[in-house]
Amino acid sequence: MNNREIPGKIIVENREVKYISDDGSNNFVNNKNGLFDLITSQFEIAKYGGIISENCKLTLPNGELFHSLSYKGDIEGWREEINLGAEKLKLITGKVINDKIELSDGRNFKLSDCKIEFY
Known part of the structure; x- marks a missing residue:
């Protein structure tokens, strides 16, 4: 059993975690044309500062898939860069707040209702 905490659930000073929607047809990381590289x-x-994949998949109760990434350093700059990249690619972003994931389209889901996978 994996003892990792869901990225973003524990607040870490000078680091922020964001979730990015993914249709599952592309390799998020380890691929020059992967979604991580496309967004960044x-x-x-x-x-x-820098940005990394947190190697965590979060699947909503309705089957929508999200991957987590985190960044540090110029938090505001990274946040804007990710939000604009996601908007350009027509992707939804999310952030864990307490025991929910809140999405950029206004929806939110309890983490306990989501499937979490580390890779």
């Missing part, structure tokens, strides 16, 4: 290459706003 759309804009260059962040001045310093």
Whole structure:
């Protein structure tokens, strides 16, 4: 059993976690044309810091898939870069707040109703 905590559930100073919708047809990471690279290459706003995949899939009760990523350093710059990249690619973003994931389209779901997979 994996003892990892759901990314974003525990607040870490100077780090933020974001979830990105994925139709599952693409490899999120480890692929030059993967969704992670597509989102992070759309804009260059962040001045310093970095962004990584948290290697976590979150599936909503309705079957929609999200991947988590986190960033540190220029939090505002990374946040804007990810939000604009997701918007350009017509993707939904999400953030864990307490025991729910709140999505950019206004929906929210209890984490206990979602399937969490680490890879």
